[in-house]
Amino acid sequence: MNKPVAHPPLLFLKFFRWYCDPKMLDYIEGDLMEAYHARLKKYGKRKADAKFIVDVLLLFRPGIIRSKAKYNTLKRSHMINSYFKTGWRNLLRSKLHSGLNIVGLTFGIVCFLLIGLYVFDELTFDQQHVNAERIYRVIEHKNVRGEATTIAAAGYKLAEESKHSIPEVENITRIMRTGRANLVDPENPVPFQETVTIADDHFLEIFDFPLVEGDRRTALKEPASIIIDEDLALRIFNRTDVMGKNLQFSHLPFPLKITGILKNHPRNSSFNFNCVMSESSYYAADYFKETMASDWASNSFSVYALLRPDSRPDSVSKKMTRLVLTNFKPDEGTKLSYSLQPLKELHLKSAGIFDGARNTNVEGIPQGNPLYVTIFSFTALFVLLIAAINYTNLTTARASGRVKEIGVRKAIGAMRSNLIGQFLFESWLTTGIAFILAIGVVKLVLPPFNHFANKELSLFSVDYHFWIYAMTAIVVIGFLSGSYSALLLSRLKPVSLLKGLKLQTTGDLSVRTGLVIFQFTISIVMIIGTLVLLLQVRYLNHTDLGFNKDLMVVIDVNTRKARSNFETIKDQMSKIASVKSVSVTSRVPGEWKTLRTVKVSVEGSTDAPGTSYLFGADKEFMQTFEVTLLQGRNFREAYDSSSIIINETAARMLNITGVSEQMVEIPAASRDGYFETLEVPFKPRVIGIVKDFHFQSLRDKIQPLILAYNNNPIHVIDYYSVRIAPVDIPGTLNKLKAIMVANDADDPFEYHFLDDQLALFYVEDARRQTLLGWAALATIFIACLGLFGLATYSTEQRVKEIGIRKVLGATVVGLVSLLSRDFLKLVLIANGIAFPIAWWATNRWLQEYAYHIDVEWWVFAAAGTLALGIALMTISYQAIKTAVANPVNSLRSE
Template sequence: MIRSYFKTGWRNLLRSKLHSTLNIVGLTFGIVCFLLIGLYVFDELTFDQHHVNAERIYRVVEHKDVRGEATIIAAAGYKLAEESKHSIPEVETTTRMIRTGRANLVDPENPVPFQETVTIADEHFLEIFDFPLIEGDRRTALKEPASIIINEDLALRIFGRTDVMGKSLQFSHLPFPLKITGILKEHPRNSSFNFSSVMSESSFYNADFFKETMTSDWASNGFTVYALLRPHSNPDSVSKKMTRLVLSNFTPETGTKFSYRLQPLKDLHLKSANIFDGARNTNVESIPQGNPLYITIFSFTALFVLLIAAINYTNLTTARASSRVKEIGVRKVIGAMRSNLIGQFLFESWLTTAIAFVVAIGVVHVVLPLFNQFANKQLSLFSVDYHFWIYALAAIVVIGFLSGSYSALLLSRLKPVSLLKGLKLQSTGALSVRTGLVVFQFTISVVMIIGTLVLLLQVRYLNHTDLGFNKDLMVVIDVNTGKARSNFETIKDQMSKIASVKNVSVTSRVPGEWKSLRTVKVRSEGSTDELGISYLFGTDKDFMKTFEVTLLRGRNFREAYDSSSIIVNETAARMLNITEASEQTVEIPALSRGGSFETLDVPFKPRVIGIVKDFHFQSLRDKIQPLILAYNHNPIHVIDYYSVRIAPVDIPGTLNKLKAIMVSNDVDDPFEYHFLDDQLALFYVEDARRQTLLGWAALATIFIACLGLFGLATYSTEQRVKEIGVRKVLGASVVGLVSLLSRDFLKLVLIANGIAFPIAWWATNRWLQEYAYHIEVGWWVFVLAGALAMGIALLTISYQAITTAIANPVNSLRSE
């Protein structure tokens, strides 16, 4: 029976090459989109799942409330990690991590400095995580003091090869060399960890500051702690036990409450939006945070594209059904049962889907390298987890069934006598189903067109809106050593003498900062108001001129005279109830380096000398927050950048001169720079990728929908051939006939627009709420999307309509 189904199905595919090609092309487009988006979504959902015990690994997260001020920090104390595995039966083991500041990592035999951020971890790190070692013993690699493991990339950069086991490295934060005890394989792209080196925690056990940490640190935010729980343990129960363990050994300050919870490793990528990584154990600059909303959007997009391809198959098959009625009648007369006919049509559907699936795999294999480059992924069809193929094949089988079931049920129920008389399929119910499917297709297509347009406009807004400062032609140079900081006046003076340099400023952070920002608690001196929270930048007197920030009231800094002066933005002025900058004294008693606040030994009491216009110093996803600009000689934050505004002439030459100045003042400090506008664009690079991905999916959707519309137009004109012949004989014009044939289809697209507009309005406005600053969706977006859908639909059906309208009526009326 299967053999018979295959022969008949194959012959039908070959007999109607145009129909078969349209079906295969439509399904191929749908499956290609489904596979590409599916790979992207699967990759996002399987972040960090390559570890064998991933289901049992949890990150310890602290929930702290200080007098109503709530923070969530992915950090904990040394003793919590150490004692949990001894005091809590469900905890099999734990590991601690610290991330150092950037410093030089040097091969003593070839002292070329490389600026690196080294991770410090205890000996259990490689027991919990399955980061593969190319060389080295994972049980002992991080056990001995002065040990370090590095990845392939770092080994190649420093030594030019990877066989460097046993060699020494000098880290500028340490007085002793580090022995390389392991070579790490490069991390997979879908990992929340991207360190290039890990140093043994035992390297610090003899240091006085670490000895104190080992004996008394119960509640700091100095470590990121991961716990491996025993099988079938309840993480909520373990969280409560951890909280009780800490509180039994540590008494928090009055008004402070805290507790711990365990965050599953698999949730780190997609569910950490409100969690601050206080110990900075991942390189947040290069691992974009996942967004569950986009995962949902893309998942539904993939399914809708595949479903639209199935609807397209149904419409095209039904349009061709009239040519097979006699075949079905003969089969019924010679004894074919309805179940045999249903099986035949379903098998043909699966055969067509299987061919499209094979073609789609070939297409995806060809385009995947470009897709990976665009999406910043390492996706592969042939190394992906087998679960992906199970889901994909299940979806293809279901789509094949849905594609063929309607036409199978429709054609198999007709009586043989009617079929052999040459019945034309004019069932009102069948027609209404087909038109309904076309409306559904175009509804989804119009929603996706509107979504793509809105995302395009929002990304354009993010990249081109006025930020309140000038980001163009701004070179930002990292300051990595004390020499470059202490000698900054000389360096600034040398830079200013370069003809193509307009202005130079030194700051602790820059607008659009990608690193953690320092925050302080502040209020007007003598005020009984609650302490407010403000961000703080250390700046110099040239900051406003260099960044072109507007001073609204008061004055700018003046040399060392203003070491205890500050300038605030409008938002901070409102928080402090300051309308004029008249040297009011404010009190700053506490600061935060990214985690919880710590009290200053001596409160900082600066004078407010100026108010600047609000500018966006963070992503446009965030509302402008209070900001304090403190003079560079302040007790909160030292300088970390040189910001140089240059002229648009001989930029490479200018960069070489800037590099020469930096190297001459500190030969050990490599010249690291970037252009500020490029760095700011990285905030929205994921939005741009998603906009492009959604745009291509929308194009595929509208293309497939048009194939379905073409099928319906073919079916409809086939039924009306004699009517058109009569009308032409009676004097109807070609234009009038084309209008007659097109009118009904354009009504379907109009109905689809009416359904799509409110859905798209709700969905896009909900998505835009992610951004504190966003576009307003104008009426013209809906008009444009609707007009595009109408235009594309008209082009699709015009060929069939014109061909029928200009045909010789004699051919259609000859049998009458």
């Protein structure tokens, strides 16, 4: 089958053929097409299309434009000049009306641009690589006797053999990640705890991580070589020009030579390494030689494949599955297959995928959520749409003031198309002014917005696609804003217009009424959404977790020396007067790192083993974390190494209702969902049951948990947890540091407060709640601007009626009620529409959390009352001003 020929953007090609002088058309078009196809091969279609568009626009100049096009252009320029003058005069003639429109549109565009930048950043994660469209992550799907796991990891041989055996694979790279260990400058031996990424020499061929210094073709080729980023270079050496210097890595007996300096990662990258060591550094190690010879199905490597153009990922993944199963036989009852995940989907579509080799979404990169991207996309559009509705409402309300102008224009021969053009141009002029002001406002607020959102958003260095989308939206909004009033005024006959017809038709009023209701419906939905999100975030941060997280210092244990000497260290820490209790554990409640899971069953049971989390703990664990023991006893001394304590959920899973030292069997353990059989099954006895506590995020239901004694065979200790008194906290931390340094000077003192770490689980929720809150305030503000303008116009139209009513004895309160009643009815109707929409949307969103608030009636009442109150205050100013005015002034002209 012949490959389809790629074409440049047809719209711009037709535009070029329209304006180009026929004498030069063939010659210039030939050059354009030749340049386009050369760029197509070099850069790909997207960049070739963009450069073609630029070329077509730059060629639109005297000498190339055909004479007719020149004439039409000149004619249009005169018309546009006329539109501009008329539009500018109308803006200046009604300053209040114009100001309300411009302020409303500016607010709407500011929100649209800020939220748009945020959403665009989320959608363009990992697309800074030239071949991002062709890069895929290998995903392993394993089903062991009905229990399925999805892991972003694969074996060494799959990566090595795929590039030789599968024609569609152009290149492939392996990445793995070490545990945290020391990186030290031998000339200044201050240890820095780092997690080192290890990659083969194809890594920099596939990914375009920019090097400030070094040759990307050779930087990772030789053994004992490492590339580091600018940030790590500054931390270790206090400078970045460190090419050729050595680093000592505590996992290796030989120094590593720095062969490249990486530019710091952009924030919208799923990768967060700060150093990469050459895989060849391990080729001489016996265990790695075995890996190179026989590892077909481990989960030690993240594997990324660059496919050839027009390759089908599903076909390649099937070939990978066949390749592995031809050379490796899974255990009985195990099904194994592979798929390919596009690189551009890593950030938003990795829910439920274990990152087996732990190379993405680590150390501070929050996983994206496509639901929030959708919510914020619609929020940005709705805010802009509400601003456009304001313009439409105010323009149609003020239309009566321009009927004679339109009548004169029609009487002297203006066509309907000219009048429509005039009104649309005025709309675009107003929108253009608002757009320029909005860019200035965004420029001012972007630095604090970036700090708040943890982004590196830039208005002027963003991808050009963002501006195409933004400008398209602005043009469309300008068109929608002005189209209704343009069609309304241009359709009337000159005679009616010159008679001074008032444009208060039923259709006109019903459209304005519907638009006001729509505005406030969206605003009320957003207010309710913000309140619910605020309450959920508050619930997440203040709910009882089943343990005490306050004043808990968690100290990382990173070296063997600090682990083996833990009893001495604990004893020394306990002697500090401000220390209440000390515990050592392999993980802590509210853990943010990977938890070990095990298969477990009661010894002798015929039921299939269940799955439970496990972490090691000592006898001070329950006292330190204030966990409640429901049955049985606590750990005592070393002879409890074959004892376990379980939580209520694990007890239900194992059908244990009372503690009687039941023997259980743990035959397999896992770190990332892939279970490996233990050489010797662990057979402990159950000595206690603790009350369930939240050892993970509140997004997850409490799962079965086993607390094994600290010297268990599955997971060694990783933390000292120290409960301290709320006195002289800096002094206490200095004493704890002195103890750690005295016992292991090579291990940096790394600590955090547990409550601060737990708050990081929900920091994205807090950010989203704040962002949605500001958007909700913007929508209600813009809606109120429109309401104020409509109320102003309405009272101006009824000023004589108000004067007559006052003369006849009407009170100020009665008049304010009369003027406000119609508008408040619209807000009440909006409440009635918004409530069910908000109830459905918020309940659906809350399903993301295993533990969440219930949306109660008062949230809707509060949001509705708030909307009514704000609307009443907006209307009342103008209503009171008119009601207290002297009726003589309004009736004098009569």
